[in-house]
Amino acid sequence: QQQVKQSPQSLIVQKGGISIINCAYENTAFDYFPWYQQFPGKGPALLIAIRPDVSEKKEGRFTISFNKSAKQFSLHIMDSQPGDSATYFCAASGETSGSRLTFGEGTQLTVNP
């Protein structure tokens, strides 16, 4: 049972464009929503995270938008660069899952120069 659904599976964007990756969750008790970035041959690394008390969080070119009523959150990468080419995972956790992270399926982003 996949509690966090991520789309699209793959995404190709031109340099300077906006990359948007979406996630939907089922468990209304989730209260922590991080995004991890993974480069080929490396382990995932935390990129940005949000809690449901805010609807948006921005760090540089990366923004999380959160819609609690729709149980959805998304990652926006502004001015996408070839160096952003990686696999992105959304995740969620909450007390009912023992605070253990449940990951989405991942999105492979390619930014063409």
Next chain:
Amino acid sequence: NAGVTQTPKFQVLKTGQSMTLQCAQDMNHEYMSWYRQDPGMGLRLIHYSVGAGITDQGEVPNGYNVSRSTTEDFPLRLLSAAPSQTSVYFCASSLDLTDTQYFGPGTRLTVL
């Protein structure tokens, strides 16, 4: 600090063989976990530990054993490897369950 280290980086096994994937962290983190990464399935939790001597099962524990005798080390054992265990395995650690997880570089395992 080396962070989270994993050995080996690559391993090929035959069906039925056993092996141990090593994981160590030098950040004095209490929480450690093992994930497997398969195409289109994200990262799935195998086992985790909230401190030395305490382990618990994750989402996909069958075929794997763990132990946590020290804060630093959290080995993952495959007792009788199966082709379905072909995957990339990541170890992660964090201060506690709700904190940032730091991942190791991974072990790519192929079971023939």
